[in-house]
Amino acid sequence: MPRNTEKLARLSKRDQVVLNDLLRFGALTFEQIARRYDLRGHRQLPPLERLKDLGYLKKQPDWFSNTQFYAATDRARRVLRSRLEVVIPKPNSLPHDLTVVNLADWLLEQYPGSTWESERELMCGPRQPNQWGRAERDPHRPDGVLVTNGLRTGIELELDWKNYEKYARICRWFAARVEFAALRWFVQGDLLLDRIPRIVEAHALGPDLDIYVDPIPVEVEVLAWPR
Numbered sequence: 001m002p003r004n005t006e007k008l009a010r011l012s013k014r015d016q017v018v019l020n021d022l023l024r025f026g027a028l029t030f031e032q033i034a035r036r037y038d039l040r041g042h043r044q045l046p047p048l049e050r051l052k053d054l055g056y057l058k059k060q061p062d063w064f065s066n067t068q069f070y071a072a073t074d075r076a077r078r079v080l081r082s083r084l085e086v087v088i089p090k091p092n093s094l095p096h097d098l099t100v101v102n103l104a105d106w107l108l109e110q111y112p113g114s115t116w117e118s119e120r121e122l123m124c125g126p127r128q129p130n131q132w133g134r135a136e137r138d139p140h141r142p143d144g145v146l147v148t149n150g151l152r153t154g155i156e157l158e159l160d161w162k163n164y165e166k167y168a169r170i171c172r173w174f175a176a177r178v179e180f181a182a183l184r185w186f187v188q189g190d191l192l193l194d195r196i197p198r199i200v201e202a203h204a205l206g207p208d209l210d211i212y213v214d215p216i217p218v219e220v221e222v223l224a225w226p227r
Contacts, residue, residue: 010054015047016080019056022072023084024118025101027060027094029069029223032101061091067223069098083124098223099216100143100157103186106220107146107155117145140173151181158187158196159222167199175208182210188222 011019018036022028033048048070051057056076060069074086089097104116122141142154154174158167174183187193196213200206216222 011056011079012047015051015056018047019051019072019076019080020082022057022070023077023080023082023086024121026087026097026120027069027071027089028101029067029098032098032105033070035105060089067094067098069094084120087120095223096157096159099159099220102220102223103155103157103216104144106217111146111148114146114148117147119143140170142174145180146184152179154180154183156183156185157216158185158192159189159224161189161191161195164195164199167196168203171196171200171205171209171211172203174211175205180209182212185211185213186216186220187213188216 014036018028018033021033021036030048048057048059052059055073056079057070057072060071069089071089072086076082077084077086100119104118108114108116119141122145143157144155146153146155154177156170171183174180185192185196187196193213193215197211200211200213205211
């Protein structure tokens with residue numbers, strides 16, 4: 001029996017789903033994993049401890065935080081033969097990245113039959129030229145892509161205002177990509193809700209692509225480190 005097949009036999013299908021999700025998203029909290037195990041409300045998930053003992057995942061962070069999360073190890077990547085590299089989650093980007101997971105779950109509930117492509121999956125895919133067939137000079141990867149009935153909608157989550165040029169650049173990038181049917185921004189705060197549509201209008205991007213800007217749904221938990 002091949003070595004990888006022998007190791008894979010020790011993992012249930014449920015284990016493989018969770019490990020694959022950890023690789024797709026980079027990190028997941030206890031509650032996010034519990035949704036995939038369909039064990040909401042449980043304070044402990046014995047399979048996670050088993051996977052940890054087998055060396056397939058690790059529990060973090062090592063720094064002080066009231067939010068703990070899990071990340072896959074290189075051993076998990078090898079046994080699943082995944083093309084996704086193991087990453088070390090960065091503290092500054094974790095609240096955003098973990099909130100994207102909640103948003104993805106919510107969108108999949110709203111649009112049954114849809115699929116979600118994570119940012120990490122998009123990074124591993126082939127780079128596509130823009131609509132004029134030119135190589136990308138300013139590559140961008142969405143926070144995720146929602147695929148519904150064959151139509152691809154780019155998803156961007158923004159928790160804090162950064163700068164005018166950032167949002168103009170991202171909107172221009174989407175407008176130049178023929179594979180997207182629409183772009184949906186989910187934002188936190190009135191400033192983003194007001195300014196991104198103004199940026200779209202100022203750059204006359206509306207005719208090229210359907211761009212929507214909405215507040216983050218109340219059902220989507222926004223994670224943040226304590227101040």
